[in-house]
Amino acid sequence: MADLGDCIAMMDEGIGRMHEVIPHLPAEQATLCRLMLMVGARMDEGLEETLKPHQLNHSEFLTLMILYSRPDGSSSPGELCEFTSQGSTNMTRIGNALVKRGLISRGASAEDRRRVLIRITAAGRRFVLKMLPPMFPRVEAMFAGFSATDRRQLSRLLRKLAKNLDQLDADDAS
Amino acid sequence: MADLGDCIAMMDEGIGRMHEVIPHLPAEQATLCRLMLMVGARMDEGLEETLKPHQLNHSEFLTLMILYSRPDGSSSPGELCEFTSQGSTNMTRIGNALVKRGLISRGASAEDRRRVLIRITAAGRRFVLKMLPPMFPRVEAMFAGFSATDRRQLSRLLRKLAKNLDQLDADDAS
DNA sequence: AGAATTTAGTTCACCAGTGAAATATGAATT
């Protein structure tokens, strides 16, 4: 796998040269944009790699974590789609996969029988409790050398960025 | 498309509840991790959306931009793989697509005939110069409300995070 | 020089995810 540092160096040079040719290019913002994309993608790859031994992919993992973190351990496909940013087509497949492994159960809701009720099983909970702790050291190592202030700042800036992105999406839609 | 703000609120609650059950969970780092993944993914979606009218996907765009930003406008598949973080298989397909549209040219290298020389064409340059400027407002809007300090901080923190990720990958490999 | 190894790219078969359309069913509105 290529070094992120190298990719970043390449990008800095590249954007620098582009900026000379296209003076009104917002170089600083473009750089931040590319940084986010690169680092985000690399984190995703890392996570996917971590999950592989457990035979899970990112969206299955996320689905399971949402269910686990729910007070009642349950949700509906639609809601899971929303919070995992997955399409319903894919959520059906994710559900199939997790049901087959016995980590979740799927049944019709009592009140509204259009709805499907998805619930994490006892085995699912055990699975999460077993697979999660070994991931902690890696997550901590990612932020090695980050002061408490650094972490607060990063959190603040990412949330601010998220808000701007939501605003952009809202503008597009209208 | 679901609101990022909602997803983030969900995550904050979820990680909070998990933290009660699993006290040694590194909640702050996990939150930062998820924030990066969510915001990164959303930026990726936005970019993909922006590129769709031009019939390009992210990796084709990136490939083209790297070539454009090169002093001599040329590179090799292997090098492009490295900096786009793509596999060679996929780079072959990207090349096919861009050649078919006349945006790049592909030929055997004179010195080393295993190598393939990829070069952006005049049409490719015109294409970039035409499609790029309309993207600037969006990039600027992403960082609306970011002070100069905010931007510097974010850049610093992302680069730091990148360094840690490289370190982790290096450790894994050894 | 000749064999073995390494490097660069391509081809092929596959997987994960998407978007659209069809189906089914229940809920809400009138």
Place this chain on the structure above:
DNA sequence: AATTCATATTTCACTGGTGAACTAAATTCT
């Protein structure tokens, strides 16, 4: 009761990307 709307699933065709096997050229090692 009929219409409209909401929820979920399935199927199908498609995109983007990957791993494994393969080809060809160059480099290294006797």
